[in-house]
Structure formats: C-alpha cells, structure tokens
Amino acid sequence: MQGLNFDYVTRFWVGLILAVVSALLSNFFMFKSTLALKSKLVRTDAITTYEKRFEGLKLFLPPHGVVGYMSGSNPEILDKFDVAYAQIQQEYRLAQYAVAPIILRPATDDVVQNLLFVIIDEYGGGFLDSQPPKKIAPPKNFILLRGFGNGLLLYRRELP
Amino acid sequence: MTFRFLLWGLITLFIGYALISLIWPKQRASLSEFWIRVCLAAGLGFGISSCVFFISLSLSPQLTTWLFLPEAIIVGALLLLQLNKNSSRTVPQPFPAAGKPFHTWNALLWIGFCAILSSSIVIFLLLSLASPHGGYDGWEIWNMRARFLFRGGSQWTEAFSTLLYYSHPDYPLLLPASIARSWIYTGNETQATPLAIAMFFTFATVALLAASLSLLRSTSQGLLAGLVLLGTPYFLRRGANQYADVPLGFYFLAALVLLNCRKRLPESNRGVLALAGTMVGFSAWTKNEGLLFLGAIILSFFILPVRFKGWKHGLRQMTRFLLGLMPILILLGYFKTALAPASDLISEQQGLWPAIERLLTFSRYWEISKAFLEQVFSFGLWHPYTSTPLVLAYYVLLAGKNVDDKEQSSIRSSVALIGLMTLGYFFTYVLTPRPLKWHLDTSLNRLFLQLWPSFLFIYFLIVRTPEMAMLAGSGKLKPSLGTNFEVGQAQKYG
Numbered sequence: 001m002q003g004l005n006f007d008y009v010t011r012f013w014v015g016l017i018l019a020v021v022s023a024l025l026s027n028f029f030m031f032k033s034t035l036a037l038k039s040k041l042v043r044t045d046a047i048t049t050y051e052k053r054f055e056g057l058k059l060f061l062p063p064h065g066v067v068g069y070m071s072g073s074n075p076e077i078l079d080k081f082d083v084a085y086a087q088i089q090q091e092y093r094l095a096q097y098a099v100a101p102i103i104l105r106p107a108t109d110d111v112v113q114n115l116l117f118v119i120i121d122e123y124g125g126g127f128l129d130s131q132p133p134k135k136i137a138p139p140k141n142f143i144l145l146r147g148f149g150n151g152l153l154l155y156r157r158e159l160p
Numbered sequence: 161m162t163f164r165f166l167l168w169g170l171i172t173l174f175i176g177y178a179l180i181s182l183i184w185p186k187q188r189a190s191l192s193e194f195w196i197r198v199c200l201a202a203g204l205g206f207g208i209s210s211c212v213f214f215i216s217l218s219l220s221p222q223l224t225t226w227l228f229l230p231e232a233i234i235v236g237a238l239l240l241l242q243l244n245k246n247s248s249r250t251v252p253q254p255f256p257a258a259g260k261p262f263h264t265w266n267a268l269l270w271i272g273f274c275a276i277l278s279s280s281i282v283i284f285l286l287l288s289l290a291s292p293h294g295g296y297d298g299w300e301i302w303n304m305r306a307r308f309l310f311r312g313g314s315q316w317t318e319a320f321s322t323l324l325y326y327s328h329p330d331y332p333l334l335l336p337a338s339i340a341r342s343w344i345y346t347g348n349e350t351q352a353t354p355l356a357i358a359m360f361f362t363f364a365t366v367a368l369l370a371a372s373l374s375l376l377r378s379t380s381q382g383l384l385a386g387l388v389l390l391g392t393p394y395f396l397r398r399g400a401n402q403y404a405d406v407p408l409g410f411y412f413l414a415a416l417v418l419l420n421c422r423k424r425l426p427e428s429n430r431g432v433l434a435l436a437g438t439m440v441g442f443s444a445w446t447k448n449e450g451l452l453f454l455g456a457i458i459l460s461f462f463i464l465p466v467r468f469k470g471w472k473h474g475l476r477q478m479t480r481f482l483l484g485l486m487p488i489l490i491l492l493g494y495f496k497t498a499l500a501p502a503s504d505l506i507s508e509q510q511g512l513w514p515a516i517e518r519l520l521t522f523s524r525y526w527e528i529s530k531a532f533l534e535q536v537f538s539f540g541l542w543h544p545y546t547s548t549p550l551v552l553a554y555y556v557l558l559a560g561k562n563v564d565d566k567e568q569s570s571i572r573s574s575v576a577l578i579g580l581m582t583l584g585y586f587f588t589y590v591l592t593p594r595p596l597k598w599h600l601d602t603s604l605n606r607l608f609l610q611l612w613p614s615f616l617f618i619y620f621l622i623v624r625t626p627e628m629a630m631l632a633g634s635g636k637l638k639p640s641l642g643t644n645f646e647v648g649q650a651q652k653y654g
Contacts, residue, residue, distance in 0.1 A: 009633035015551075015558035016265065016626060019384065020272050022546040023391025027276050027283075029543045030393040034283045037290045047293040064315040066323065083598070090296075093326060097293075097304045101312040105323050 046128055047094060053127075053150045054098040060146060060154055061102055061117065068107030068118035069095060070136060071125050075106035088125030095121065112139045115157065122151040165352065168345035171231055173198075176205030178238035182245065183431030192382065195371035196417070199364040200435070203414055206357070206407075207442035208234075210337035211491055213344075217337075218494075221314050227344050265626055269383040276390045277366075284359060287400035292351040294358070295401030301327045302404060303354055306339035310349065322501045330500040332492060334446040335404055354402050361407040362399030365613050366390055368410070372417040373620050376424075381625040385616050388548060392540040394609055404447045405606045411443035412453055413613040416577070419461055420570050420621065433477060434484030441488025448503060449610060452588075454485070456580035460573045468569065508593040515591055524596060528589045531600040532582075539605040540612070552619065559624040560632070567621070574618045581611055 061067060069075070069092060077085045078092045096104045099119075105111065107118045122133035133151045138144070142155040180201045212230050293299040304327055308319030319336075320329040335357065342353035366386050374382030389395060399406045418436035440457055444450030462478040501507070509515050518524060542548050563571050585607045592599045624632065 009630065011558050012626075012629045012633065015555040016384075018551050019548075019555050020269070020387055022542075022548050022551045023387040024272060024276060025546045026391045026393055026540075026542045026548065027279050030396065030541075031279045031283055034286045037286050040290045041286070045291055045293070047291070047299060063313070064318065081595075089326075093300055096324070096327075097299050097307070100304055100307040101315060101318055103318060103321050103323050 047097075050091070050094050050127060051098040053148070053152055054095065056148045057119065057146075057152050057154055058099060061099065064101060066103045066105055066115065067099070068112055068115040068139070069104040069121070070107045070118060070139070071121040071123070073136060075108050078106040085125075087129070091121070091123070091125045091127060095119070107139055109139075113141070113157075117145075117157075118142055118155045120153040120155060122153065127151065164345045164347065165342075165350075165356075168342050168353070169356070171235060172205035172209050173202050174205070175208050175231070175234055175238065176201035176203065178235075178242055179204055179208070180435070182238075182241055183435050190375070192371040192374035192379075195367050196375065199368040199371070200414055200418075200439075202360060202364060203410060203442065204435075204438065206338050206360075207334060207411075207438070207445060207488070209341055210334045210445070211488065213337045213341040214333055214491065214495070217309065217316060221312070221316055225344070227341065263380075263626070263630070266380050266383075269380050269387070273370075273383045273387055273390075276387055280366075280390045280396055281363075283396050284362060284400045287397065288355045288358070291401070292355060293402075294354060295398070295403060297404070298354070298358075298402030301331060302335045302402060303339065305329075305331075305333070305336035306343070306354070307349070309333075309336055309340035310343045317499055320499050320501060325501075325504065328504070330496070330503045331404075331447060332445045332450075332495060332500075334442060335407060358399055358402045358406070361410045362396065365395075365406065365410045365413060368413055368417060369613050369617055372421070372617065376420065376621065378625040378627050380627065381620050384626075385620040388552070389613060389616055391546075391548060392542070392612065394539060394541040394605065395612065397541065398606065398609060403606065405610050408443055408447045408449060409610045409613045411439050411446060411450065412610060413617055415439040415443065415453075415457065416574055416614050416617055419457075420567070420574065420617075423566055423570055430480050433480035437481040437484030437486075438488060440481075441485045441492070444492055445488055449607070452584045453581060454489075456577050456584060460576035460580055461570075464576060465569055465573060505588065505592060505594075509591075510593065514593070518591055518593075524590055527596060528586060528600065531589075531604055532586065535604050535608055539608040556619070556623045559629050561622045562624045562628050563622055571618065571621060574614075574621070578611060578615055578618060 069078070071078070071088060071092060078089055092104070092106075104119070105115075107115065112118065118139055120136050120138060121127070122136055123131060124134055124136070126132075138153075138155045141158045143158050145154045145156040147153045177197065180197050184197070209231065212234065213227065216227055216230060291298075293303055304324075305319050309316050312318060322329065338357055339354050342357075343349050346353065366389050369389055370382040370386035372382070373385050395406070415436045418432050418439060422432045422436070440450070440454050442450075443453050458478065458481075462474050462481065466474040537547055537549050540548060585604075589596065589600060589604075
C-alpha cells in the first residue's frame with residue numbers, strides 16, 4: 001500500500017512538472033521568436049506606411065459615398081473568391097481601411113458608369129512587396145483629376 | 161490626451177465595478193475575489209459603455225459628442241446607489257476559508273507564473289508595437305468598423321454596407337463601439353486604445369481563470385491553469401493581433417465562472433445569475449458565435465438539468481438569467497434586424513436543398529472530424545516538443561478527479577456546454593456554403609481558442625489539486641473530500 005502511495009505521489013509530481021515545463025517551454029520559444037521583432041520596431045509598420053500614401057488623396061474625396069478602385073486591368077478579381085489574388089485583395093482592403101468612411105468598390109465595367117470617382121493604384125497590389133508600379137488604363141469617360149506621385153491616381157467621370 | 165485616456169479607462173472600470181458591487185456583495189477580503197471582481201467589472205464596463213455608445217449613435221450621431229453626459233448620469237446613479245446600499249446585505253463567507261497550507265510547489269508555481277506572465281507581457285507588447293493596427297481581422301473588421309463609427313458622422317450606418325462583405329458587416333459592435341468611444345474621449349484615432357482593449361481582454365482572461373480557480377479550488381490550481389493558458393502561444397498571438405476571439409473567450413469564461421460560483425452563494429443572491437446572463441449577452445454582442453453560446457448555455461444549464469431538479473426550479477433560475485440577458489439581446493436584435501445585413505453563412509446558402517445536400521454528404525463529416533482531431537493537438541501553436549493537450553490528458557489520468565456532490569450538477573452542465581458548443585461548430589462546418597477546406601483552415605483554430613479558457617476552467621475544476629493529490633497519496637484524504645476547505649481541515653486534523 002505504502003509503495004502504491006509513493007508511486008502515486010511520484011507520478012503526480014512528474015505530471016505536474018511536465019505541465020509546468022511544457023507551458024514554460026512553449027512560452028519561452030515564443031519569447032525567443034518574438035524578440036526578433038525588436039529590429040522591426042525602429043521602422044514604421046507596413047499598414048501605417050501604406051495608409052500614409054492615402055493622406056493627400058483623402059483631401060480630394062467626398063466625405064461619404066462610394067468610390068471605384070482599380071489596381072489592375074481586371075478589377076473583377078478584387079471580389080473573386082480565390083486565394084491566388086490574396087495579396088491584391090489585401091491591398092484593396094487596406095485602401096478601404098485607409099479611406100473609411102468612403103466605401104470602395106472594384107471599378108468593374110458594369111458599375112463604373114454609376115461612379116463619380118475612381119482611384120487607381122499603379123502598384124497593382126504589389127506596394128507592400130516593393131514591386132515596381134505599372135501603367136493602368138483608366139475606365140472610359142474618366143479624366144485624371146490628380147496624381148499623387150506615389151502610384152495613386154484619382155480619376156473623375158467626365159461631365160457631360 | 162493621457163488624462164482623457166485615463167478618464168476613459170476609469171469610467172469604464174467604475175461603471176462595471178459599481179454594478180458588480182451592487183449585484184455581488186463583497187464576501188471576504190481575498191486577493192482572488194478582488195481579481196475576479198476587477199476582471200468582471202472591466203468586462204461589464206466595456207459591454208455597458210459600448211451599448212450606451214451605440215444607443216447614443218442610433219438616436220443621433222451628434223449625441224456622441226456629448227457622450228460623457230449619459231455616462232455621467234450612469235456614474236452618478238451608481239454612486240447614489242452605492243451610498244444608499246444597505247450594509248446588512250453583506251453575506252457571510254460562502255466560499256470556505258481554506259487552511260492555507262504552503263508547500264514548496266506553491267512557491268515554485270508562483271515563480272513559474274510570475275516568469276511566464278512577465279515574458280507574456282513582453283511578447284504581447286512587442287507583437288502589438290510591431291503591428292499596432294492588429295492582424296488581418298483586427299484592422300479589416302474591428303478597427304475599420306470603429307473608423308466608420310467615429311468618422312462617419314450622420315452616415316455611420318454605411319459601416320454595414322454589403323459592399324464591405326469581406327469585413328463581415330453583420331458582426332456585432334462591442335469592440336468597434338468600445339474603440340470609437342475611446343477615440344471620442346481622446347479626441348483622435350490613437351492605436352493605443354485598441355491595443356489597450358486587446359491587452360485588457362488577454363490578461364483579464366488569465367487573471368479571471370487563475371483567480372476563480374484559486375477561489376473555488378486552491379491557489380496552486382489557479383496558478384497552474386494560468387500557466388497553461390499563458391503557455392498557449394496562439395492565445396497571446398491572437399490577443400496581440402486584436403482578434404475578437406480573445407474577448408469572446410473572456411465573456412464565455414466570465415459566464416461560466418459565475419454559473420459555477422452561484423452554488424456557493426446564498427439563494428438570496430439572485431443577481432449573480434442575472435450577471436451571468438449579461439455576460440452571455442455581451443458574448444453575443446462581441447461576435448456571432450456568442451448566439452450559439454447563448455443557446456448552448458440555456459440548454460445545458462437550464463433545460464437539461466430539469467429532469468433532476470424539476471421544471472419549476474429551472475424556470476425560476478432561467479428567469480433570473482434572462483433578466484440580465486434581455487436588455488443586451490433587445491439591443492442586439494435591433495442591430496441585427498435594422499442595421500446589419502444577413503450573415504454570409506446564411507445569405508450564401510442558395511436555398512434549402514444545397515444545405516440538405518451538404519448535410520447528407522458524409523465525406524464532409526470525415527473531413528471535419530479529421531480537421532477537429534488535428535486542431536485539438538495543434539491549434540495552440542505549441543512547440544512540437546511540448547504538446548500541452550497530451551500533457552493535460554496524461555495529468556488528469558495521473559492526478560485523478562475530485563468533484564464534491566454540491567458541484568456535480570454545475571460541472572455536468574459545464575461539460576455539456578463545451579460539448580454542445582463543439583457540436584454547434586461542427587455542424588456550422590457541415591452546412592457552410594464556403595469551400596470546406598478553406599473555411600476549416602482559416603477559422604477552426606480560432607473557434608478552439610474561443611473555448612480554450614473555458615475548457616481549462618472546467619478541466620482544473622475537475623482534476624485534483626496538488627494539495628488533494630498529496631493528501632490522497634498520504635492516505636489522509638477521503639475520496640469524498642474535494643474543496644480547499646476540506647483539504648485545509650484534513651491537513652489541520654489529518
């Protein structure tokens with residue numbers, strides 16, 4: 001009986017120590033990997049940098065309403081359910097985050113003629129990856145209102 | 161700005177703390193009880209103030225400029241109630257004062273807990289400072305919605321446009337309203353407040369878990385549970401990413417703690433059930449999964465136990481629970497019917513037949529079961545050398561369980577609750593109109609995370625405390641003894 005009791009206590013200790021050590025180790029490994037982020041802290045984070053691009057543009061937008069958005073010749077993909085377009089979609093959504101409470105929508109052919117403004121992002125979803133900008137043709141009947149020198153262009157529908 | 165930031169935090173905490181003091185009279189001066197009250201108070205404060213903000217916004221967006229007015233009225237009314245509170249309401253100690261046996265493992269657990277807590281705070285701050293806008297859901301859903309509420313003026317309802325379908329405009333507003341409210345206080349869109357809210361919910365979950373188990377079991381049991389939660393990297397990561405799954409997990413845990421504490425409180429203390437109802441309401445006001453939790457809690461705590469205790473008892477208990485729940489549910493109902501679009505999981509169903517077809521496709525069940533099984537062992541992002549779920553399975557087998565008769569029914573209900581929630585999540589995947597693999601890959605780990613603090617609470621309620629295990633090992637503990645009080649007595653007279 002005594003032997004059984006001793007066994008129980010020893011085994012319990014093993015279990016307790018395992019539980020504590022397992023928690024401490026998991027946390028320690030995370031701590032180690034997170035320390036690597038220290039170097040990132042001296043730089044501005046990617047979202048803040050991305051948002052700064054929109055500061056000038058926001059001054060030319062109406063306070064509310066829907067504005068078109070293009071970052072390539074095929075704006076349909078911005079709403080397409082496909083992981084292949086994840087990066088492009090992420091930058092589209094970041095643009096939305098930056099310009100809220102304006103609502104962005106892909107400037108597809110079927111809706112563009114109902115819009116007054118269209119934003120074109122020449123980085124085509126590659127700004128965060130430092131890809132070079134590329135020329136994107138604006139929708140028909142839209143004229144350039146202003147370029148902001150950072151890949152962002154604001155177009156306005158031609159008035160009749 | 162610092163003063164306004166502090167004022168925002170203090171008002172939030174005061175509203176919650178004053179209400180908690182009215183509902184749950186102070187029992188005894190214990191550190192555990194103090195922490196439980198502070199955590200519940202802040203959770204309650206965030207919930208109530210977000211509701212006040214939403215009501216002000218709904219009445220007139222201009223009202224939010226004068227937000228401090230309704231809040232000052234609430235603070236004033238609570239102060240008056242506090243002053244008039246009958247001191248005779250203070251009840252005798254319902255939580256047994258345990259003998260305070262201090263063992264080596266207590267000291268070691270304290271050292272371990274303090275070390276992991278300090279490390280977790282550093283991890284949290286580094287992750288938050290590296291991504292102050294939060295992770296994907298943090299900025300795309302919660303912070304963006306807060307911007308719409310704060311910047312939107314009279315057009316604030318555009319936050320719920322279906323054009324923003326990817327940011328789930330049907331999700332409720334506890335977090336966005338709390339963030340927007342803080343910006344009204346500070347006067348600008350500082351990222352310090354979403355960060356502070358995320359930090360509060362992350363560490364309050366740990367504090368609530370550890371303190372409630374300290375109160376209901378023993379300090380060592382509470383510390384052990386806190387250690388395991390802080391040793392879950394995914395919990396810290398998602399907390400710092402400002403995801404709503406952590407606040408949601410907090411409200412789940414808060415409701416469960418209150419429902420398990422009520423057995424220890426005098427029958428006259430009806431407010432605790434109402435408070436549990438309010439916490440469940442706030443979980444539904446945080447994220448849609450809270451509605452599933454509401455259904456599961458009613459079933460497991462009020463309907464299933466009817467066969468043991470009779471329907472009259474069940475009905476009486478449920479009425480008290482609903483009293484705290486209803487105001488939040490009415491507000492949520494207004495939000496869901498008047499403002500929010502339908503949930504994508506419902507609107508994309510394309511009729512009944514495709515849903516029935518999915519329900520009858522048995523390969524889906526297999527795929528989901530496989531994913532559930534995989535996630536159980538991996539969702540916490542534990543290091544491959546340290547599989548916490550395996551260790552916990554081993555630990556319960558070694559230590560054994562110990563639940564006293566008084567607690568049987570609430571623990572049975574708690575286990576049923578976790579089972580029902582898991583079942584609910586399972587069938588959500590069976591019926592999802594989204595590609596199944598993608599849906600499982602992008603959300604299942606977060607669903608497990610929501611339940612993780614509640615699971616740990618129930619697990620450590622059931623498993624023997626180190627004190628009990630040592631007594632059992634020395635033969636001094638009768639199998640029926642369970643609470644820390646009884647352990648204290650056994651040690652005193654053993």
